[in-house]
Amino acid sequence: MNRLTKNIILLVAVLVIFIAIALLVQSLDSELTMSNPVLRFVFVGIGLVIVLVAYLITQQSKAWEIGTREVVYMGIGAALYAVLSWLFNSSAVVMPSVSQVALRPAIVIPMFFGYAFGPAVGFFTGAVGNIVGDALTGFGLSPQWSVGNGLIGLISGLVAMSVDKNRSANIAMIVSVVIALIGTLFYLTNQGEQNQVFFGEGSGQITLLAGLSTLVGAVLVVVARFVFASNPDVAGAVTWGLMGNFIGIGFAALSDIWINGFSPATAIVGEFVPAAGPNAIFAVILVPVLVIAYLSVRRQTGR
Numbered sequence: 001m002n003r004l005t006k007n008i009i010l011l012v013a014v015l016v017i018f019i020a021i022a023l024l025v026q027s028l029d030s031e032l033t034m035s036n037p038v039l040r041f042v043f044v045g046i047g048l049v050i051v052l053v054a055y056l057i058t059q060q061s062k063a064w065e066i067g068t069r070e071v072v073y074m075g076i077g078a079a080l081y082a083v084l085s086w087l088f089n090s091s092a093v094v095m096p097s098v099s100q101v102a103l104r105p106a107i108v109i110p111m112f113f114g115y116a117f118g119p120a121v122g123f124f125t126g127a128v129g130n131i132v133g134d135a136l137t138g139f140g141l142s143p144q145w146s147v148g149n150g151l152i153g154l155i156s157g158l159v160a161m162s163v164d165k166n167r168s169a170n171i172a173m174i175v176s177v178v179i180a181l182i183g184t185l186f187y188l189t190n191q192g193e194q195n196q197v198f199f200g201e202g203s204g205q206i207t208l209l210a211g212l213s214t215l216v217g218a219v220l221v222v223v224a225r226f227v228f229a230s231n232p233d234v235a236g237a238v239t240w241g242l243m244g245n246f247i248g249i250g251f252a253a254l255s256d257i258w259i260n261g262f263s264p265a266t267a268i269v270g271e272f273v274p275a276a277g278p279n280a281i282f283a284v285i286l287v288p289v290l291v292i293a294y295l296s297v298r299r300q301t302g303r
Contacts, residue, residue, distance in 0.1 A: 213277020
């Protein structure tokens, strides 16, 4: 079986898992119905097409290899991400937003698995782990957000294709900073945007700290890039993980313009900023720890 066939099977498997979990959740609790389910799965399809296009563009890279080892890591990564997502969502520190947005240090799991085991593993870990975690939490499903989490792992894994690690880290840093600054600009020009707190505490404006969190993330990614200048592996993992975070969460938030009828300002200020900003902060702190530990184990075992 060639590599293209294996990756197509992977995408079909993700779609089947999404549909099965949605049907299971609906059968167990009829109140947890998804609004606009067809449109949500349209964006799931768009996300899967993005993954396929990314593969076709870079298919010569061995990073896309899927064998027994990668399948095992997909299962481990998805299970770990699901459990940690459930734990942090269940005891959530809620961010003011128009949907369920909480502080989620577990976001570093798809980033790390993508970096360590390839984009296919990263995508499966983020996408399947997130939707299973949402199902366990019981707040309802947003499959397009799970695809966004998958894109985080996917993009984190693309760093393995870099020939010049320092140059690729610089590119990822610049892209991350630009997206973060766009999010900050939207916040600064829409500070009066009303954001309903998901857990029913009324509505109000997003806090200054939450609103500037993407700016903090942009600053931290620059700091991390130069702190780890002598270690291109860690610098690449952090910068590409951050870029994946901003692009994946951006995909999910912007999809709600059509799915939930949000204005662009509401989607960016009410979802993208409070989700992507804290994710970036956790990534800058935790991804280097995981990568350094992983590289140390590889050196000791000679793998």
